[in-house]
Amino acid sequence: MRTTPLFVLSLSLLLSGGCQRQTAAWSDPHTVSSEQRPTRFGAPARERLALPDLRGGASGAAATLQFVGQAPAAWKELPAQPSSFKDRLWRIGDDEATECYLTAGVGGGVAVNLNRWYGQFGAAPAAPESLPVVEFAGQPARLLELTGTYKGKPGSAMMLVFRAKGDVVTTLKFTGPEATVTAHRDDFLELAKALRASSASPMPSAPPIDRGQQMPSDHPPIGGGAGGAERDMSPPPSPFAADVPAGWTPVPGSQRVLHHSFGDGGEVYVSQLGGGLRAMLDIWRGEVGVGTASDAEFAAVGKVPMLGGEAALLDVAGDYHSMSGKQIAGARILVAALEQGGAITFAKLVGTAADVEAQRPAFLQFCASLRRQS
């Protein structure tokens, strides 16, 4: 048995900068086996801190959405800066004093952000209900307009449209000298109206656009700048990518990766968990009320290709009660789970038995196309 750690407290209190500095000493070194202390050095911060591998904590899959739509001709599109939460970025011509950017789905909630936005102009926040409603990416949103000193520059103005789902807020923010912003007010509102999530179409009456889908030859350029050049459509940083079958719709605001819905309340997503494969398979079996797998049942679990390995494919049916409280009567779930590197990566599809039966081939293709992104 390891002895109680011995630490030595210094009695020297070094007062520096108003804080107290004490010293301590490590206990004597103690060697244990890796089996006793299963340790993964060098894990990425998000994983280490158990944060969703998506931006903004609660940002969810909304952050993986692409927004398409053309800005007015006088506006110049700049390369996106996803690490700065600028998923699309413009300025007015070459005027570096102006900036307009789209932030697609990050957490924080409306109240906190309203405080922050008003605070940037030294103003007291107003209730969001008092703000006018405008159209933003095909949905109603609120418009906030402020003038004053912004980032130390007097005579500035800001136009900002925002919409929220839960704590996830999507914004389009336009700042610059007040005269310039005022002059381009209508352009800004037109841009807000023209934007669409990539699952939708710039034309509201058109069918949804699937990722990777070829546009008709006469289709206007998507996401181009003033010159209409095709812009980089690669998704923001995400641990996985896959070829998403037609008919699956991204779930905005979800914390899950590649989270899509289909059919009558069905959903599919990719995730990772710790633990043993068999225990996890039993947990998923438990979600449809099927008991623990016997040795024979476990041995009989099918295999499908995924992420360069052979993933176990669980296919069970019953009344579904998910960990998040979702319930589907007469459900069926498909889970492709791969134990790799001490973690289980899995793709899970759940829905009514009929929907799942119809989606099974698409799901297997989806699993086969799943790949990691750096």
Next chain:
Amino acid sequence: MSAANVSPPPRPPRPGVLGWLLDSLSSMKLTVVLLLFFGVLTFAGTLAQKDEGLFNVQRDYFESLFVIWNTQVPLPGNRTLMVPLPGGYTIMLLLFVNLVVGGVLRHRWHWRNAGILVTHLGIGLLLIAGFVKLHYSYAGHVALFEGKQTTTMASFHDYELALLRQDGDSIVERTVPGTFLERAARKPDVVTIDAPELPFVVQVSNWLENCRPQQKGPMFSTDMPLVTEGDGSYFLQDVPVQAERERNTAGCYVTVVERVGRKEYRGIVHGLDARPFTEERMPFTFEIDGATWGLDLRRVLWDLPFRVRLDKFEKTDHPGTMTPRDFSSWVTVFDGGTERKVHIYMNHPLRSRDHVFFQTNWGPQPGSSMRGPPWWSVFEVAKNPSDDWPKYASYVILLGLLVHFLAKLGRFLGSSTRRDSLPEMS
């Protein structure tokens, strides 16, 4: 009245200060006062548990020298009535002294008092067992899914900051108790942890008793320091502290400073424990002089002298409800090449190598986001050198009372009072 029923005259007070002290410490009045205080303390502690939680009350009321009891009785000026009380530690210490001094000095050393003296010895042993448990025992838990095994137990409440170095298939670890950091490394204080043989020192700051890591985005504003790792900036968000201490998850900021070159590595560590899903830890990692190091804030870990595997967990609910009627576990203990199957259930713990495994909990619980099966089973594990002492103390007390009762009975049967009261035989 017969001579046998005449009480002995009271012992005259001993002369001098020492005599007064001995008389006071051996006084039966002191015993009564201490027991009354114990009653009040128990009452106060029971009420306080509602707001302060079991762990805090145990520490503040029953393991302390004194305590200020907030009675919650309102007073003018938006105040409440505060009552100072001796802590459980003080009361039991005085009770022990009272017991020993009283037993030695107050009682006459005569065979007729043998039962009383033995009983005092048993009660004294009971108090000593409590003292040993408080100072020389530790307790934690083991949580396992069926089929899983472990060689470690983790504390319910306490943390330690562990410095880990990868050494082939081994891990070399050093630790500093979180109980110290919790006091000394709160904002704005900084604790520097040093060891001369290491090529760096570690600074710990911004300790938070309950917190969650957050990635900094444009929608957050925070006055906590930001730490950049990879492509993101992170910080610890303070979360209201729960009364039930085990529900809090501590975190802190660490800065590693190389001795040579003063290069700094900054990170945050968070004490989230994912047992029983995984025992794997992911420390804040840095490399210095070709060696891989890690800093991990974790629940205090103790190595078990054996390996234990959960073979089966069984739970029976009351009919028509999700309330368990009973639950128990079958485990296998692997110890030095031997295997032992044990069934652990209520009042039937596993005892092995000074460790006691009590069946204490299970999961997933009704109302949680998961449903079993599979189940996991939770054992409270205690390493207590005085584990069996209360049992022996009970035997001693029983023996003392038995001797005393038999002596009384014998004296009664042989007394003239009884002979005088017997009806005359014709």
